[in-house]
Amino acid sequence: MEVRARAPGKIILAGEHAVVHGSAAVAAAIDLYTTSSLRLLPEALTPATSFCYAEEDGGAGAVELDLRDSALVFSWPCSRLRGALGELSGKAGAPAPCSPDKLAAIAKLMEGQEIPEAKIWLSAGLSAFLYLYTSILGCRPGKTVVISDLPIGAGLGSSAAFCVSMSGALLTASGAVGTGRGSGAEEWQLFGKDDLELVNQWAFQGEKIIHGKPSGIDNSVSTFGSMIKFKKGELTNLRSRNPVKMLITDTRVGRNTKALVAGVSERASRHPDATASVFNAVNSISEELSSIVELAAEDEIAITSKEDKLAELMEMNQGLLQCMGVSHSSIETVLRTSLKYSLVSKLTGAGGGGCVLTLIPTLLEKVATELESYGFRCFKVEVGGRGLQVCRG
Ligand SMILES: Nc1ncnc2c1ncn2[C@@H]1O[C@H](COP(=O)(O)OP(=O)(O)O)[C@@H](O)[C@H]1O
Ligand SMILES: C[C@@](O)(CCOP(=O)(O)O)CC(=O)O
Ligand SMILES: [Mg+2]
Secondary structure: OEEEEEEEEEEEEEOOOHHHHOOOEEEEEEEEEEEEEEEEOOOOOOOOOHHHOOHHHOOOOEEEEEEHHHOEEEEEEHHHHHHHHOOOOOOOOOOOOOOHHHHHHHHHHHOOOOOOHHHOOHHHHHHHHHHHHHHHHOOOOEEEEEEEOOOOOOOOOHHHHHHHHHHHHHHHHHOOOOOOOOOOOOOOEEOOHHHHHHHHHHHHHHHHHHHOOOOOHHHHHHHHOOEEEEEOOEEEEEOOOOOOOEEEEEOOOOOOHHHHHHHHHHHHHHOHHHHHHHHHHHHHHHHHHHHHHHOOOOOHHHHHHHHHHHHHHHHHHHHHHHHHOOOOHHHHHHHHHHHHOOOOEEEOOOOOOOEEEEEOOOOOHHHHHHHHHOOOEEEEOOEOOOOOEEEEO
16 A cells, blocks of 8 residues: 655745744745655565565565655665664654664665765755654665655755655554545545644654754644744644735755754854844744734735735845845845835745745736746745645555
């Protein structure tokens, strides 16, 4: 049987980086997904099953990860996993953080995997995969295929969508969570709250391996969907009465969240008082933005004033992100270009390149066309949709 789980990427409307330091942030799911499909293979070495496995695997099979978008397949013989990690039985309950010893053993398991130099950043994702797989299922043989609509390492939460979809597929295959709600005809089904909580906890541990010090906002919004306010691990669902329309521009300048988050923390330790004031200002922006999003706006005038306020708050947040040192010349190009059309933009995610949000009252094809003429890529997305969904086939 195959289990498929898909989890959305996200945009952060306000509060990235500051949220790592305890400020509030506002994020929403977008309709670009990462899908993990998992097929478990027979475990026991019996005459009936051993034909499936190669001799060099000791006849015990392998754990395989097929990253379709990168056209790369990685494989670890189960015997090698057992040798490195011990006899793991797999765990259905709440996760324990990955110990430094396990992390070191996982790093050794990367040796011999052929990761092209240009894609060396994938090793963090592979480590998160091995941690999640072996912790949840032990060293059982299986094949996982991952496909994603999301640009990787661009601020749209691909790391979280990877960890959430993977945790969803693994926990479903282990029997720890089951497909709950979902109307008969629908292929994709939603989990109940407790199951989502469990998936989210595992995904957070995976994010820790990729990000170092994640706030938890990305995995939470990818798991639960919708639009949320997030502060110190606490999540509040925001009921957005009118759709928020955003254009996303990927500058295609590569960056790495772990390094950017560490850079902001270093700046904070050099200038603790100044950065505390910046984080505090971001907190106020996120709080105000979340209350504006929830305001009912029945008439045109109310909608316009709501959008003006959102735009002003995003502009202020962008200025504070510049204070944190995470803007980039490509981001500034998007800001300048959108301003020509009287539109406001801010970076989203960790910055340093990656994606920029532009608040659009109505979709302006002209801005997108001009931005694409600089070599950037534009996405028009639905904001605030579903979180994790699973299907068995
Ligand atoms: N589909 C995927 N397959 C393998 N690894 C992935 C995938 N998506 C994300 N990752 C991992 O997450 C990293 C990108 O995460 P990050 O720097 O946080 O950027 P973002 O989350 O904004 O895309 C990649 O370098 C890789 O290690
Ligand atoms: C910078 C940060 O606030 C968001 C990072 O998002 P992304 O990985 O760049 O999509 C970090 C975090 O909250 O964990
Ligand atoms: Mg990330």
